Amino acid sequence: MRVLSLAYVIALGAGIGLASAHYAVAHRPVVGLVKIGAWQTWPSSGGRDIDPYMRAYLARGVHLPLGAGEGVELVAEADDTGQELDGRCRYRIAGTTPPTRAWTLTVNDLEGRVFGPPVSRTGFTDQEIVRDESGMIAIVAASAVQPGNWLPLPGNRRFALRLRLYDTPLSGQAGELRPDMLPRISRVDCG
Amino acid sequence: MxxxxxxxxxxxxxxxxxxxxxxxxxxxxxxxxxxxxxxxxxxxxxxxxxxxxxxxxxxxxxxxxxxxxxxxSESDAASAYLLLGATGRTELVTGPGRGLAELRDADPAVATAACSYDLSGGPMRIVARTGPVPLGLTLHRRGGGVLYAVTDRAAIRGVIEFILLTEEQLAERLTRDGDGQAVRELRIVSDTLEGLVVARALAQRPSDRADAEASAASVECGLAE
CATH class of the missing domain: 1.10.287 (Helix Hairpins)
Structure with a gap:
């Protein structure tokens, strides 16, 4: 009886403990996450005071996070209404970008890799984009060719957008970002 | 247990x-x-x-x-890029055909170069010269956490230079500093012996790519003495 209950305790402890630890760091952890509209960021990932979950997540792969003071990385896996980003749909990414020396916006798979061919363009930098008279950006993301700033999407797969702000006064203060300072992501239609 | x-x-x-x-x-x-x-x-x-x-x-x-x-973990960046920097300079990790582990979450517009450091042999001197493209320099300690991050905007007369050392090496250097002499070098204390010096240069236009790669791969990381 004693041996049985001891085995039960150990099995329960090791099973739930290891499974929950794996689940907690298999993807970017929920701990330390800041949501700004459709965008997500982890402000403490680039400092000395990185939290243990982010540290464990980053150590499981070849990651070199942007340092606090170097830049801010924002990830969007869903549009403004909370619907997952889908490569079959057409999206409008429009609005302003926070004050920053340079920024890039890229299309990635859910693991953070860029799509290879046939997706010809992986993203835009602030120097490559055509702005309207008011200085706002307007990008159309779709798998079919679009007029204006066209960001190609991978046909029938889910994707994520990454906005990286380099050398911004908001480095290390990503919590100060507000939704109206970032581009909005709205679904236009789905093919 | x-x-x-x-x-x-x-x-x-x-x-x-x-x-x-x-x-x-x-x-x-x-x-x-x-x-x-x-x-x-x-x-x-x-x-x-x-x-x-x-x-x-x-x-x-x-x-x-x-x-x-x-x-x-043996699949982290510090292990993957352990052998880089033996030449005393950062080496590119992005770009095709280098036989290195793929850097995850990498920005395709950025040239990333790394140099592995080990302070057991003594303090390191890191020197970066600014170029025509935005450059960021970070210290990633082994086991996670960014020790220090600086961009080329903080460069003095086009140069970012600092000494990377441990707490004991700092104490030793402080006793060696002469009285009344101003210390001009920037000293960054690392609480781990090993880590990576990472240089990232942004190519805002495709034509800046060569400049970005040259800029990222030209950061000196050798022993201070």
Whole structure:
């Protein structure tokens, strides 16, 4: 009886403990996450005071996070209404970008890799984009060719957008970002 | 692991009540009808205690696992790029055909170069010269965490230069500093012996690519003396 209950305790402890630890760091952890509209960021990932979950997540792969003071990385896996980003749909990414020396916006798979061919363009930098008279950006993301700033999407797969702000006064203060300072992501239609 | 006997104790203590209750039930006449029920109650109590102990143990295993992953991981950036920088300069990790582990979450517009450091041989001197493209310099310690980050905007006369050392090496340097002499070097203290110096240069236009790669791969990282 004693041996049985001891085995039960150990099995329960090791099973739930290891499974929950794996689940907690298999993807970017929920701990330390800041949501700004459709965008997500982890402000403490680039400092000395990185939290243990982010540290464990980053150590499981070849990651070199942007340092606090170097830049801010924002990830969007869903549009403004909370619907997952889908490569079959057409999206409008429009609005302003926070004050920053340079920024890039890229299309990635859910693991953070860029799509290879046939997706010809992986993203835009602030120097490559055509702005309207008011200085706002307007990008159309779709798998079919679009007029204006066209960001190609991978046909029938889910994707994520990454906005990286380099050398911004908001480095290390990503919590100060507000939704109206970032581009909005709205679904236009789905093919 | 240490916790196993501790948390297992209540569970080990728990089972005894049922046999006792069962024994009295068997001996006393009227109590014999209560026997199976009492025994069931005891077993249930034992099971609840064992489950509770199991959950406590699960919490400990969870925390220990999370804390051990960065120490034991061999698939992190510091391990993947351990051999880079032997030439005294950062080496590119992005771009095709380098035979290195792929950098995850890499920005396709950025040229990234790294140099592995080990302070057991003495302090390191890191020197970066600014170029035509935005350059960022970060220190990633082994096991996670960015020690220090600086961009080319902080460069003085086009140069970013600092000494990377441990607490003991800093104490030694402080005793060597002459009295009344201003120390002009920037000293960054690392709490780990190993890590990576990472240089990132942004190519804002495709035509800046060559400049970005040259800029990222030209950061000096050699021994300070």
């Amino acid at each position: 240490i916790a196993t006997p501790m948390t297992a104790d209540p569970a080990q203590d728990a089972p005894p009540p049922p046999p006792k209750a069962g024994a009295t039930g068997r001996r006393g006449g009227p109590l014999s009808r209560l026997g199976p029920l009492t025994r069931l109650g005891g077993a249930l109590r034992g099971w609840l205690l064992a489950t509770l102990a199991g959950l406590v143990l699960a919490g400990i295993v969870h925390i220990v696992t999370i804390l051990l992953i960065p120490r034991l």
